Amino acid sequence: MELVVEGVSKTYDDLLVLNQIDLTADEGQIVCIIGPSGCGKSTLLRLMGGLEEPSSGNIKTRGSPPSDCLNALTFIFQDFSLLPWRTVESNISLVLEDHPISNKEKQEIINSVLQRTNLSEFSKRWPRELSGGMKQRVGIARALAVNPSILLMDEPLSALDSQTSEILLNDLIDLWDKQRFTSIYITHNLSEAIRIGHKIVVMSRRPGEVRETVNIEKALKERELRNIELEKYLWDLLKEEAVAAEREIGSET
Amino acid sequence: MKHKKNTFIKIPFRGSGFSYRKNYWISPVVFIVLIALWHLGSTLGFISKLVLPNPTEVVIAFHDLYVTGDLYLHVGASLKRLILGWTLGSILGIIIGFAIGLFSLVRAGLAPIVAAIFPIPKIALLPLFIIWFGIGELSKVNLILFGTLFPTIIATYGAIDNxxxxxxxxxxxxxxxxxxxxxxxxxxxxxxxxxxxxxxxAAIAIILIVAAELIAAEKGIGAYIQMAGSLFAIDRLLAGIIILSCMGLIANWLIGFTERKLLKWRNL
Known part of the structure:
Protein backbone atom coordinates (compact mmCIF):
# COMPACT_ATOMS: atom_id res chain seq x y z
CA MET A 1 0.00 0.00 0.00
CA GLU A 2 1.00 3.60 -0.60
CA LEU A 3 0.57 6.40 1.89
CA VAL A 4 -0.15 9.93 0.71
CA VAL A 5 -0.15 13.03 2.90
CA GLU A 6 -1.66 16.10 1.22
CA GLY A 7 -1.37 19.57 2.69
CA VAL A 8 -1.79 18.44 6.27
CA SER A 9 -1.76 21.02 9.05
CA LYS A 10 -2.30 20.49 12.75
CA THR A 11 -3.00 23.09 15.39
CA TYR A 12 -3.39 22.62 19.13
CA ASP A 13 -5.51 25.47 20.44
CA ASP A 14 -3.76 28.35 18.69
CA LEU A 15 -0.39 26.70 18.27
CA LEU A 16 0.43 25.63 14.72
CA VAL A 17 2.39 22.41 15.05
CA LEU A 18 2.42 21.13 11.49
CA ASN A 19 2.09 23.35 8.45
CA GLN A 20 1.11 22.11 4.98
CA ILE A 21 2.89 18.80 4.99
CA ASP A 22 3.06 16.94 1.66
CA LEU A 23 4.59 13.53 1.65
CA THR A 24 4.32 10.23 -0.20
CA ALA A 25 5.52 6.78 0.75
CA ASP A 26 5.49 4.48 -2.27
CA GLU A 27 4.79 0.79 -2.08
CA GLY A 28 7.69 -0.98 -0.39
CA GLN A 29 9.50 2.24 0.42
CA ILE A 30 10.90 3.25 3.80
CA VAL A 31 10.53 6.98 4.35
CA CYS A 32 12.62 8.36 7.20
CA ILE A 33 11.50 11.57 8.83
CA ILE A 34 14.17 13.47 10.72
CA GLY A 35 14.05 16.83 12.41
CA PRO A 36 14.90 18.61 15.65
CA SER A 37 12.82 17.82 18.70
CA GLY A 38 9.54 19.69 18.71
CA CYS A 39 9.21 19.65 14.93
CA GLY A 40 6.07 17.58 15.17
CA LYS A 41 7.38 14.39 13.61
CA SER A 42 5.71 12.15 16.18
CA THR A 43 2.48 14.10 15.80
CA LEU A 44 2.70 13.56 12.06
CA LEU A 45 3.07 9.82 12.59
CA ARG A 46 0.06 9.71 14.92
CA LEU A 47 -1.93 11.56 12.26
CA MET A 48 -0.91 8.98 9.69
CA GLY A 49 -1.93 6.17 12.02
CA GLY A 50 -5.35 7.70 12.68
CA LEU A 51 -4.64 8.31 16.36
CA GLU A 52 -5.17 12.03 15.85
CA GLU A 53 -7.10 14.07 13.33
CA PRO A 54 -5.50 16.67 11.07
CA SER A 55 -6.84 20.22 11.38
CA SER A 56 -6.77 20.46 7.59
CA GLY A 57 -5.56 18.44 4.65
CA ASN A 58 -5.88 14.75 3.85
CA ILE A 59 -4.08 11.55 4.63
CA LYS A 60 -4.91 8.64 2.36
CA THR A 61 -3.75 5.21 1.42
CA ARG A 62 -3.76 3.82 -2.09
CA GLY A 63 -3.94 0.17 -3.05
CA SER A 64 -5.37 -2.68 -1.04
CA PRO A 65 -3.71 -4.43 1.86
CA PRO A 66 -2.81 -8.14 1.65
CA SER A 67 -5.84 -10.39 2.08
CA ASP A 68 -4.78 -11.71 5.50
CA CYS A 69 -3.96 -8.26 6.85
CA LEU A 70 -5.64 -7.56 10.20
CA ASN A 71 -4.45 -4.00 10.75
CA ALA A 72 -3.16 -2.13 7.71
CA LEU A 73 -1.47 0.75 9.55
CA THR A 74 0.54 -0.68 12.42
CA PHE A 75 2.76 1.09 14.94
CA ILE A 76 6.06 0.17 16.50
CA PHE A 77 6.59 2.39 19.54
CA GLN A 78 9.68 3.97 21.03
CA ASP A 79 8.73 2.83 24.54
CA PHE A 80 7.70 -0.63 23.23
CA SER A 81 4.23 -0.32 24.84
CA LEU A 82 4.12 -3.92 26.03
CA LEU A 83 1.58 -4.91 28.66
CA PRO A 84 3.65 -5.85 31.72
CA TRP A 85 0.92 -8.23 32.94
CA ARG A 86 1.12 -10.36 29.82
CA THR A 87 3.90 -12.69 28.76
CA VAL A 88 5.67 -12.27 25.44
CA GLU A 89 3.33 -14.61 23.60
CA SER A 90 0.28 -13.18 25.31
CA ASN A 91 1.31 -9.66 24.32
CA ILE A 92 1.25 -10.80 20.71
CA SER A 93 -1.98 -12.71 21.21
CA LEU A 94 -3.56 -9.45 22.44
CA VAL A 95 -3.70 -7.97 18.96
CA LEU A 96 -5.24 -11.15 17.49
CA GLU A 97 -7.91 -11.75 20.12
CA ASP A 98 -10.47 -9.34 18.67
CA HIS A 99 -10.39 -11.11 15.31
CA PRO A 100 -12.27 -14.26 14.36
CA ILE A 101 -9.24 -16.52 14.27
CA SER A 102 -9.17 -20.05 15.67
CA ASN A 103 -6.85 -20.74 18.59
CA LYS A 104 -4.77 -23.02 16.42
CA GLU A 105 -4.30 -20.35 13.78
CA LYS A 106 -3.51 -17.79 16.47
CA GLN A 107 -0.79 -20.02 17.88
CA GLU A 108 0.64 -20.54 14.40
CA ILE A 109 0.84 -16.79 13.79
CA ILE A 110 2.47 -16.28 17.20
CA ASN A 111 5.02 -19.02 16.60
CA SER A 112 5.82 -17.67 13.18
CA VAL A 113 6.43 -14.07 14.27
CA LEU A 114 8.40 -15.20 17.33
CA GLN A 115 10.61 -17.22 15.05
CA ARG A 116 11.09 -14.34 12.62
CA THR A 117 12.22 -12.09 15.47
CA ASN A 118 14.37 -14.75 17.17
CA LEU A 119 12.16 -14.83 20.24
CA SER A 120 10.89 -18.43 20.20
CA GLU A 121 12.61 -19.46 23.41
CA PHE A 122 11.30 -16.40 25.29
CA SER A 123 7.60 -16.88 24.56
CA LYS A 124 6.66 -17.48 28.21
CA ARG A 125 8.74 -14.64 29.68
CA TRP A 126 7.43 -11.48 31.33
CA PRO A 127 8.41 -8.17 29.71
CA ARG A 128 10.27 -7.09 32.88
CA GLU A 129 12.64 -10.02 32.40
CA LEU A 130 13.72 -8.85 28.94
CA SER A 131 16.38 -6.37 27.89
CA GLY A 132 15.35 -3.28 25.95
CA GLY A 133 16.39 -4.88 22.69
CA MET A 134 14.31 -7.97 23.38
CA LYS A 135 11.32 -5.84 24.35
CA GLN A 136 11.49 -4.04 21.03
CA ARG A 137 11.71 -7.38 19.25
CA VAL A 138 8.44 -8.27 20.93
CA GLY A 139 7.07 -4.94 19.70
CA ILE A 140 8.17 -5.83 16.18
CA ALA A 141 6.79 -9.36 16.46
CA ARG A 142 3.45 -7.95 17.63
CA ALA A 143 3.37 -5.62 14.65
CA LEU A 144 4.19 -8.45 12.24
CA ALA A 145 1.44 -10.63 13.73
CA VAL A 146 -1.30 -8.49 12.17
CA ASN A 147 0.46 -8.64 8.80
CA PRO A 148 0.48 -4.87 8.28
CA SER A 149 0.92 -3.22 4.91
CA ILE A 150 2.37 -0.01 6.34
CA LEU A 151 4.59 0.05 9.41
CA LEU A 152 4.64 3.31 11.36
CA MET A 153 7.79 3.35 13.44
CA ASP A 154 8.19 6.04 16.07
CA GLU A 155 11.88 6.18 16.96
CA PRO A 156 11.92 2.41 17.42
CA LEU A 157 15.59 2.24 18.38
CA SER A 158 15.95 5.44 20.41
CA ALA A 159 15.46 3.80 23.79
CA LEU A 160 18.18 1.23 23.13
CA ASP A 161 21.92 1.43 23.62
CA SER A 162 23.91 1.98 20.44
CA GLN A 163 25.10 -1.61 20.07
CA THR A 164 21.64 -3.08 20.54
CA SER A 165 20.17 -0.56 18.17
CA GLU A 166 22.78 -1.52 15.55
CA ILE A 167 21.72 -5.17 15.88
CA LEU A 168 18.05 -4.34 15.62
CA LEU A 169 18.63 -1.99 12.70
CA ASN A 170 20.21 -4.85 10.76
CA ASP A 171 17.31 -7.09 11.72
CA LEU A 172 14.85 -4.51 10.43
CA ILE A 173 16.77 -4.24 7.17
CA ASP A 174 16.72 -8.05 6.80
CA LEU A 175 13.02 -8.06 7.55
CA TRP A 176 12.36 -5.42 4.92
CA ASP A 177 14.42 -7.39 2.44
CA LYS A 178 12.11 -10.37 2.93
CA GLN A 179 8.74 -8.63 3.20
CA ARG A 180 9.17 -5.30 1.38
CA PHE A 181 6.74 -3.46 3.61
CA THR A 182 6.00 0.22 3.24
CA SER A 183 7.14 2.21 6.23
CA ILE A 184 7.35 5.61 7.81
CA TYR A 185 10.33 5.68 10.13
CA ILE A 186 10.74 8.56 12.58
CA THR A 187 14.20 9.06 14.02
CA HIS A 188 16.53 11.76 15.22
CA ASN A 189 19.56 9.65 14.46
CA LEU A 190 20.97 10.75 11.12
CA SER A 191 23.12 7.70 10.43
CA GLU A 192 20.17 5.44 11.22
CA ALA A 193 18.06 7.32 8.68
CA ILE A 194 20.80 7.04 6.05
CA ARG A 195 21.05 3.29 6.65
CA ILE A 196 17.38 2.39 6.43
CA GLY A 197 15.69 5.16 4.43
CA HIS A 198 14.92 5.10 0.73
CA LYS A 199 13.79 8.65 1.17
CA ILE A 200 14.74 11.04 3.94
CA VAL A 201 12.40 13.87 4.77
CA VAL A 202 14.03 16.68 6.75
CA MET A 203 11.61 18.72 8.82
CA SER A 204 12.01 22.14 10.33
CA ARG A 205 10.33 23.27 13.53
CA ARG A 206 7.78 25.80 14.80
CA PRO A 207 5.78 25.13 12.80
CA GLY A 208 6.80 21.74 11.45
CA GLU A 209 7.35 21.92 7.71
CA VAL A 210 9.06 19.75 5.14
CA ARG A 211 12.36 21.40 4.54
CA GLU A 212 14.00 19.02 2.14
CA THR A 213 13.60 15.52 0.75
CA VAL A 214 16.65 13.39 -0.06
CA ASN A 215 16.38 10.17 -2.04
CA ILE A 216 18.97 7.46 -1.60
CA GLU A 217 19.19 5.05 -4.50
CA LYS A 218 21.62 2.53 -3.09
CA ALA A 219 20.04 -0.78 -1.96
CA LEU A 220 19.68 -1.05 1.83
CA LYS A 221 21.80 -4.19 2.01
CA GLU A 222 24.72 -2.57 0.23
CA ARG A 223 25.02 0.55 2.33
CA GLU A 224 28.11 1.24 4.41
CA LEU A 225 28.00 1.64 8.17
CA ARG A 226 28.36 5.41 7.86
CA ASN A 227 28.00 7.92 5.07
CA ILE A 228 29.78 10.87 6.60
CA GLU A 229 29.22 13.19 3.65
CA LEU A 230 25.46 12.79 3.60
CA GLU A 231 25.33 12.89 7.39
CA LYS A 232 27.14 16.21 7.36
CA TYR A 233 24.81 17.54 4.70
CA LEU A 234 21.76 16.61 6.78
CA TRP A 235 23.32 17.94 9.96
CA ASP A 236 23.97 21.29 8.32
CA LEU A 237 20.29 21.45 7.47
CA LEU A 238 19.32 20.74 11.05
CA LYS A 239 22.03 22.24 13.18
CA GLU A 240 20.71 25.72 13.84
CA GLU A 241 17.26 24.54 14.74
CA ALA A 242 18.56 21.69 16.88
CA VAL A 243 20.48 24.26 18.92
CA ALA A 244 17.37 26.39 19.25
CA ALA A 245 15.30 23.34 20.24
CA GLU A 246 17.77 22.41 22.91
CA ARG A 247 17.65 25.87 24.47
CA GLU A 248 13.88 26.00 24.59
CA ILE A 249 12.10 26.08 27.93
CA GLY A 250 9.03 24.01 28.62
CA SER A 251 8.80 22.43 25.21
CA GLU A 252 6.65 19.34 24.99
CA THR A 253 7.92 16.27 23.26
CA MET B 1 45.69 16.73 54.73
CA LYS B 2 48.85 16.27 52.80
CA HIS B 3 50.16 13.01 51.46
CA LYS B 4 53.49 12.28 50.02
CA LYS B 5 53.49 11.85 46.30
CA ASN B 6 54.45 8.22 46.13
CA THR B 7 52.51 6.66 49.01
CA PHE B 8 49.48 4.56 48.20
CA ILE B 9 46.40 4.80 50.39
CA LYS B 10 43.67 2.20 50.35
CA ILE B 11 40.30 3.75 49.47
CA PRO B 12 38.11 3.43 52.56
CA PHE B 13 34.64 1.88 52.14
CA ARG B 14 31.96 4.46 52.91
CA GLY B 15 28.88 2.96 51.34
CA SER B 16 27.47 1.07 54.34
CA GLY B 17 24.07 1.48 55.92
CA PHE B 18 20.78 2.81 54.53
CA SER B 19 19.90 -0.59 53.18
CA TYR B 20 17.43 -3.10 54.52
CA ARG B 21 18.67 -6.48 55.71
CA LYS B 22 16.29 -9.34 56.45
CA ASN B 23 16.30 -10.64 59.99
CA TYR B 24 13.89 -13.39 60.91
CA TRP B 25 14.64 -14.16 64.57
CA ILE B 26 14.73 -10.70 66.11
CA SER B 27 11.00 -10.00 66.11
CA PRO B 28 9.91 -13.19 67.94
CA VAL B 29 12.65 -12.55 70.49
CA VAL B 30 11.45 -8.98 71.11
CA PHE B 31 7.89 -10.27 71.42
CA ILE B 32 8.81 -12.97 73.95
CA VAL B 33 10.97 -10.58 75.97
CA LEU B 34 8.12 -8.05 76.19
CA ILE B 35 5.65 -10.70 77.37
CA ALA B 36 8.21 -12.02 79.86
CA LEU B 37 8.83 -8.50 81.26
CA TRP B 38 5.08 -7.98 81.56
CA HIS B 39 4.68 -11.31 83.35
CA LEU B 40 7.61 -10.55 85.65
CA GLY B 41 6.36 -7.06 86.46
CA SER B 42 2.90 -8.40 87.22
CA THR B 43 4.11 -11.26 89.39
CA LEU B 44 6.52 -9.07 91.35
CA GLY B 45 3.87 -6.38 91.78
CA PHE B 46 5.54 -3.58 89.80
CA ILE B 47 2.49 -3.47 87.57
CA SER B 48 -0.81 -3.01 89.35
CA LYS B 49 -3.46 -5.64 88.63
CA LEU B 50 -5.98 -2.85 88.19
CA VAL B 51 -4.00 -1.43 85.30
CA LEU B 52 -2.73 -4.55 83.60
CA PRO B 53 -3.52 -8.12 84.65
CA ASN B 54 -0.99 -10.90 84.39
CA PRO B 55 -0.66 -12.28 80.85
CA THR B 56 -1.72 -15.67 82.16
CA GLU B 57 -5.08 -14.17 83.10
CA VAL B 58 -5.54 -12.92 79.57
CA VAL B 59 -4.84 -16.44 78.36
CA ILE B 60 -7.43 -17.77 80.79
CA ALA B 61 -9.96 -15.18 79.55
CA PHE B 62 -9.26 -16.45 76.06
CA HIS B 63 -9.76 -20.00 77.17
CA ASP B 64 -13.10 -19.09 78.76
CA LEU B 65 -14.20 -17.38 75.60
CA TYR B 66 -13.40 -20.49 73.64
CA VAL B 67 -14.95 -23.00 76.06
CA THR B 68 -18.22 -21.13 76.52
CA GLY B 69 -18.62 -20.70 72.76
CA ASP B 70 -18.69 -16.92 73.15
CA LEU B 71 -15.63 -16.62 70.91
CA TYR B 72 -17.59 -18.07 68.01
CA LEU B 73 -20.63 -15.96 68.86
CA HIS B 74 -18.84 -12.61 69.00
CA VAL B 75 -16.25 -13.16 66.29
CA GLY B 76 -18.92 -14.72 64.07
CA ALA B 77 -21.25 -11.76 64.49
CA SER B 78 -18.51 -9.24 63.74
CA LEU B 79 -17.14 -11.21 60.80
CA LYS B 80 -20.54 -11.59 59.21
CA ARG B 81 -21.12 -7.84 59.28
CA LEU B 82 -17.56 -7.13 58.14
CA ILE B 83 -17.50 -9.54 55.22
CA LEU B 84 -20.94 -8.58 53.97
CA GLY B 85 -20.43 -4.84 54.23
CA TRP B 86 -16.86 -4.80 52.98
CA THR B 87 -17.49 -7.08 50.01
CA LEU B 88 -20.58 -5.21 48.87
CA GLY B 89 -18.88 -1.85 49.41
CA SER B 90 -15.81 -2.93 47.47
CA ILE B 91 -17.76 -4.36 44.53
CA LEU B 92 -20.07 -1.36 44.30
CA GLY B 93 -17.11 0.99 44.72
CA ILE B 94 -15.17 -0.64 41.91
CA ILE B 95 -18.18 -0.54 39.60
CA ILE B 96 -18.94 3.12 40.35
CA GLY B 97 -15.23 3.97 40.21
CA PHE B 98 -14.98 2.44 36.75
CA ALA B 99 -18.07 4.29 35.60
CA ILE B 100 -16.59 7.58 36.80
CA GLY B 101 -13.17 6.74 35.35
CA LEU B 102 -14.47 5.75 31.93
CA PHE B 103 -17.43 8.04 31.24
CA SER B 104 -17.10 11.81 31.41
CA LEU B 105 -20.83 12.22 31.95
CA VAL B 106 -20.87 9.97 35.01
CA ARG B 107 -17.80 11.74 36.33
CA ALA B 108 -19.38 15.15 35.95
CA GLY B 109 -22.48 13.91 37.77
CA LEU B 110 -21.06 11.78 40.56
CA ALA B 111 -17.50 12.87 41.33
CA PRO B 112 -18.53 16.04 43.23
CA ILE B 113 -21.07 14.10 45.32
CA VAL B 114 -18.48 11.45 46.13
CA ALA B 115 -15.99 14.16 47.07
CA ALA B 116 -18.57 15.72 49.39
CA ILE B 117 -19.49 12.50 51.19
CA PHE B 118 -15.97 11.07 51.36
CA PRO B 119 -14.66 13.28 54.22
CA ILE B 120 -17.62 12.62 56.56
CA PRO B 121 -16.45 10.39 59.43
CA LYS B 122 -18.80 7.50 58.68
CA ILE B 123 -19.34 6.66 62.33
CA ALA B 124 -21.27 9.93 62.60
CA LEU B 125 -23.84 8.36 60.31
CA LEU B 126 -24.59 5.50 62.71
CA PRO B 127 -27.44 7.27 64.56
CA LEU B 128 -28.99 8.14 61.23
CA PHE B 129 -28.57 4.58 59.97
CA ILE B 130 -30.14 3.21 63.14
CA ILE B 131 -33.18 5.40 62.49
CA TRP B 132 -33.27 4.35 58.84
CA PHE B 133 -32.38 0.66 59.07
CA GLY B 134 -33.16 -0.22 62.69
CA ILE B 135 -30.92 -1.30 65.54
CA GLY B 136 -30.18 -4.70 63.97
CA GLU B 137 -27.71 -5.99 61.41
CA LEU B 138 -28.77 -3.77 58.54
CA SER B 139 -27.56 -0.52 60.09
CA LYS B 140 -24.13 -1.99 60.81
CA VAL B 141 -23.67 -3.68 57.45
CA ASN B 142 -24.70 -0.48 55.72
CA LEU B 143 -22.29 1.56 57.79
CA ILE B 144 -19.39 -0.64 56.72
CA LEU B 145 -20.64 -0.66 53.14
CA PHE B 146 -20.71 3.11 53.20
CA GLY B 147 -17.32 3.39 54.83
CA THR B 148 -15.76 1.07 52.24
CA LEU B 149 -17.60 2.45 49.24
CA PHE B 150 -16.23 5.98 49.03
CA PRO B 151 -12.52 5.32 49.44
CA THR B 152 -12.88 2.52 46.89
CA ILE B 153 -14.62 4.77 44.37
CA ILE B 154 -11.95 7.44 44.72
CA ALA B 155 -9.05 4.98 44.55
CA THR B 156 -10.55 3.20 41.54
CA TYR B 157 -11.10 6.21 39.35
CA GLY B 158 -7.79 7.67 40.48
CA ALA B 159 -6.15 4.44 39.33
CA ILE B 160 -7.93 4.63 35.98
CA ASP B 161 -6.83 8.25 35.54
CA ASN B 162 -3.26 7.11 36.03
CA ALA B 202 -10.30 -3.48 55.46
CA ALA B 203 -8.78 -1.45 58.30
CA ILE B 204 -11.55 1.15 57.99
CA ALA B 205 -14.17 -1.62 58.10
CA ILE B 206 -12.70 -3.06 61.31
CA ILE B 207 -12.63 0.38 62.93
CA LEU B 208 -16.24 1.01 61.94
CA ILE B 209 -17.60 -2.34 63.10
CA VAL B 210 -15.95 -2.04 66.50
CA ALA B 211 -17.18 1.51 66.91
CA ALA B 212 -20.70 0.52 65.88
CA GLU B 213 -20.72 -2.44 68.23
CA LEU B 214 -19.38 -0.37 71.10
CA ILE B 215 -22.33 1.95 70.66
CA ALA B 216 -25.17 -0.39 69.90
CA ALA B 217 -24.89 -4.17 69.79
CA GLU B 218 -25.40 -7.26 71.88
CA LYS B 219 -23.03 -9.49 69.98
CA GLY B 220 -19.70 -8.80 68.34
CA ILE B 221 -16.14 -8.06 69.43
CA GLY B 222 -16.98 -4.42 70.07
CA ALA B 223 -19.89 -5.39 72.32
CA TYR B 224 -17.68 -7.89 74.16
CA ILE B 225 -15.02 -5.24 74.79
CA GLN B 226 -17.69 -2.77 75.89
CA MET B 227 -19.10 -5.27 78.38
CA ALA B 228 -15.64 -6.18 79.70
CA GLY B 229 -14.83 -2.49 80.11
CA SER B 230 -17.92 -1.69 82.10
CA LEU B 231 -17.16 -4.63 84.42
CA PHE B 232 -13.50 -3.56 84.80
CA ALA B 233 -12.56 -7.00 83.47
CA ILE B 234 -9.31 -5.91 81.90
CA ASP B 235 -8.24 -9.47 81.14
CA ARG B 236 -11.28 -9.98 78.90
CA LEU B 237 -10.92 -6.52 77.46
CA LEU B 238 -7.37 -7.32 76.40
CA ALA B 239 -8.46 -10.65 74.96
CA GLY B 240 -10.93 -8.74 72.76
CA ILE B 241 -8.25 -6.34 71.63
CA ILE B 242 -5.95 -9.21 70.73
CA ILE B 243 -8.71 -10.75 68.65
CA LEU B 244 -9.02 -7.45 66.76
CA SER B 245 -5.30 -7.40 66.10
CA CYS B 246 -5.52 -10.96 64.74
CA MET B 247 -8.45 -10.04 62.52
CA GLY B 248 -6.50 -7.14 61.06
CA LEU B 249 -3.44 -9.30 60.50
CA ILE B 250 -5.46 -12.03 58.80
CA ALA B 251 -7.23 -9.52 56.55
CA ASN B 252 -3.88 -8.02 55.61
CA TRP B 253 -2.41 -11.42 54.90
CA LEU B 254 -5.35 -12.42 52.73
CA ILE B 255 -5.01 -9.28 50.63
CA GLY B 256 -1.25 -9.79 50.39
CA PHE B 257 -1.90 -13.34 49.22
CA THR B 258 -4.35 -12.12 46.58
CA GLU B 259 -1.83 -9.53 45.43
CA ARG B 260 0.88 -12.13 45.02
CA LYS B 261 -1.51 -14.31 42.99
CA LEU B 262 -2.97 -11.61 40.77
CA LEU B 263 0.07 -9.40 40.37
CA LYS B 264 2.72 -12.03 39.85
CA TRP B 265 3.86 -10.14 36.76
CA ARG B 266 5.23 -7.45 39.08
CA ASN B 267 7.71 -9.31 41.24
CA LEU B 268 9.79 -12.44 40.93
Missing part, protein backbone atom coordinates in the same frame (compact mmCIF):
# COMPACT_ATOMS: atom_id res chain seq x y z
CA UNK B 163 -3.29 4.26 33.51
CA UNK B 164 -0.45 4.79 31.07
CA UNK B 165 -2.11 6.54 28.11
CA UNK B 166 0.49 5.15 25.72
CA UNK B 167 -0.81 1.64 26.42
CA UNK B 168 -4.34 2.72 25.58
CA UNK B 169 -3.05 4.37 22.41
CA UNK B 170 -1.30 1.12 21.58
CA UNK B 171 -4.59 -0.75 21.98
CA UNK B 172 -6.36 1.74 19.74
CA UNK B 173 -3.61 1.55 17.13
CA UNK B 174 -4.26 -2.18 16.85
CA UNK B 175 -8.00 -1.59 16.54
CA UNK B 176 -8.87 -3.30 19.81
CA UNK B 177 -12.51 -2.83 20.79
CA UNK B 178 -13.46 -0.46 23.60
CA UNK B 179 -14.41 -3.45 25.71
CA UNK B 180 -11.08 -5.17 25.06
CA UNK B 181 -9.12 -2.06 25.99
CA UNK B 182 -11.11 -1.73 29.22
CA UNK B 183 -10.80 -5.38 30.16
CA UNK B 184 -7.26 -6.13 29.02
CA UNK B 185 -5.49 -2.79 29.53
CA UNK B 186 -7.38 -0.45 31.88
CA UNK B 187 -8.49 -3.05 34.41
CA UNK B 188 -5.17 -4.87 34.95
CA UNK B 189 -3.33 -1.54 34.99
CA UNK B 190 -5.51 -0.21 37.80
CA UNK B 191 -5.61 -3.45 39.77
CA UNK B 192 -2.50 -2.78 41.91
CA UNK B 193 -4.00 0.45 43.24
CA UNK B 194 -7.41 -1.14 43.79
CA UNK B 195 -5.86 -3.99 45.77
CA UNK B 196 -3.68 -1.78 47.92
CA UNK B 197 -6.76 0.33 48.63
CA UNK B 198 -8.44 -2.84 49.88
CA UNK B 199 -5.90 -3.00 52.67
CA UNK B 200 -6.97 0.45 53.78
CA UNK B 201 -10.70 -0.23 53.50
Missing amino acids: VDRSLIRMGQSFNLTWFSITKKIVFPASLPVILSNMRIT
